[in-house]
Amino acid sequence: MRNLFYIWNFISLFFWGFSSLSLGQITGENLLALNSGYVNEVQRTFRIVEPTKLSEYSDITFYLRMPKLWNGQEAQPKDFFGKPNPAVRGVLAIGTWSSEAEEVLKNVKDKGGRFPHLVKFADENNLAMLTWTNFKGYKTGISGDEMDEERYESYDRQFDDRAREWENGYKRICNKFSLPEGNLLYYGLSGGGQMGHRLALRKPQYFAGVHIHVNSSYDVPKPGAEKILWLVSTGTREYGYPAGQRFYRQALELGFHMIFKAQENLGHSSSPEINKLGVEFFEYCLKFIPDPTDDNWQQPPIDKFYLMRHPIYVGDYFNQEAFHVDWAEKYIEPQFMVALPTKDIAQAWGTVWE
Numbered sequence: 162m163r164n165l166f167y168i169w170n171f172i173s174l175f176f177w178g179f180s181s182l183s184l185g186q187i188t189g190e191n192l193l194a195l196n197s198g199y200v201n202e203v204q205r206t207f208r209i210v211e212p213t214k215l216s217e218y219s220d221i222t223f224y225l226r227m228p229k230l231w232n233g234q235e236a237q238p239k240d241f242f243g244k245p246n247p248a249v250r251g252v253l254a255i256g257t258w259s260s261e262a263e264e265v266l267k268n269v270k271d272k273g274g275r276f277p278h279l280v281k282f283a284d285e286n287n288l289a290m291l292t293w294t295n296f297k298g299y300k301t302g303i304s305g306d307e308m309d310e311e312r313y314e315s316y317d318r319q320f321d322d323r324a325r326e327w328e329n330g331y332k333r334i335c336n337k338f339s340l341p342e343g344n345l346l347y348y349g350l351s352g353g354g355q356m357g358h359r360l361a362l363r364k365p366q367y368f369a370g371v372h373i374h375v376n377s378s379y380d381v382p383k384p385g386a387e388k389i390l391w392l393v394s395t396g397t398r399e400y401g402y403p404a405g406q407r408f409y410r411q412a413l414e415l416g417f418h419m420i421f422k423a424q425e426n427l428g429h430s431s432s433p434e435i436n437k438l439g440v441e442f443f444e445y446c447l448k449f450i451p452d453p454t455d456d457n458w459q460q461p462p463i464d465k466f467y468l469m470r471h472p473i474y475v476g477d478y479f480n481q482e483a484f485h486v487d488w489a490e491k492y493i494e495p496q497f498m499v500a501l502p503t504k505d506i507a508q509a510w511g512t513v514w515e
Contacts, residue, residue: 205231206269207338208262211330215322218297221330222262225338226269226290228283247453248339250287251369253279253346253443256353260295268292278436279348286447287454289340293330295352298323299359304404305381306411313381324363331367344369344450346443350431351375358393362386369465370446372439375429377401379408382415390465391419392442394435396427410496418469421499422510423478438509445503468502474513476501481511488514 209223228249255268255276267275269290274280283290298320305313335342345368349357354373358380361368365386372392377400391412395405402423409421420442424432449465452458475489476482476499483501484492492514501507 204233205229206266208266209330209334211326211333213326215326218323219260219294221293221296221327222265223291223293223330223334224262224266224269225334226280226283227338228287228289230284230287231289246339247341249289249341250452250454251289251341251344251346251447251450252291252335253283253288254291254293254348254357255279256292256295256347256349256357258295258350258352260297262294265292265294276348278440282440282443288346289338291331291334293327295356296323296327297356299355299378299380301352301355301377302400304379304401304407306379306407307404320359321363324360327360328364328367341453343367346446346450347371348439348443349373349376351377351429355379361389365389369450370443372442374431374435374439375399375401375427376405377429379404382408382412382417384415387412387416387418389417390442390446390469391417392422392439393419394422394424394438396424396429398426398428400429418466418500420476420501420506420510421478422476425481434509438506441503441506441509445506469500472500472502473504474501474507475499476507476510483507483511483513485515 205227207225209225211221211223213220231248257265257268257275259265267273269280269292271280280290282288300316308316332342334340343366347357347361347368347370349355349372351374354376355378358371358373358376361371362380362383365388368389370390370392372394374394375396379401393405393409395402399405405421405423409419412419422435422438424435427435446465448461451460472486474483475486475493477484477493477497478499479494479497482492489498499510501510504513507513
């Protein structure tokens with residue numbers, strides 16, 4: 162049985178590696194290299210390469226990790242229109258600063274990985290995990306609102322080219338593995354936040370919830386991305402904290418629904434508190450994402466933005482305190498107000514006074 166499995170991997174590598182419709186490289190060694198032993202002989206992690214046509218950049222390497230509930234079948238039963246039914250509830254993506262494929266793989270590893278809390282969350286909710294090499298194309302130390310018009314237009318065109326290449330790879334992966342194409346949940350740390358929020362601003366149709374943490378630079382908010390739920394977290398000692406505040410206020414002016422958190426005395430790093438807040442945020446987002454694997458799933462009676470427009474709690478990001486909405490105007494200056502849609506999010510966000 163195991164020999165047959167290796168033969169299948171070899172045939173798959175030959176077909177995928179040389180077909181004109183190739184996803185790129187999906188290697189047979191993944192069973193040993195990417196999984197911690199054999200799990201019913203089901204390969205759960207795949208390496209896919211999207212070639213670049215831009216000479217100054219590298220190919221984009223994706224890693225896809227399927228959840229523990231996945232049955233190992235790429236081809237799923239088809240619906241009335243001949244389209245494969247999604248194999249999983251949804252997709253949780255992670256972006257970091259690294260452009261090295263082997264480093265990026267650690268983002269989705271079960272053991273010895275960087276984000277065990279997100280791996281746990283993905284498995285508990287039957288979510289595939291996706292990560293990719295940081296494809297650059299953005300400025301790390303300067304935000305969009307600090308550029309003159311000519312410089313911003315040049316940068317904008319450059320990043321648009323990379324975003325289109327990412328889109329090609331992402332859509333092919335979703336098609337091959339029967340993944341829901343829309344409603345992506347995304348977590349970006351450091352350079353992954355810088356890359357990811359720029360991507361979500363340009364391709365909002367693929368994203369449902371975006372959490373970015375400790376960006377050192379920010380793009381200019383764009384119309385269309387207000388359809389996404391946002392969590393922007395940083396630290397008061399992070400270089401990009403002032404730019405983060407500007408991004409938050411600019412986004413609110415465009416009608417974005419955004420939670421902003423600046424952890425006191427935090428620099429360019431994460432923390433257990435931020436991790437907990439991020440998981441609570443994704444839990445909230447997931448309530449409003451249709452479950453294509455559950456025929457009995459029902460839409461909540463309110464939309465995902467209702468409790469952002471009519472929050473139960475309001476945070477003061479300057480003082481790290483949250484109050485019931487009835488007390489917010491008395492204790493919080495308007496420029497520091499943050500909508501907090503649930504008590505769980507409020508408690509993860511800061512000190513709650515009731």
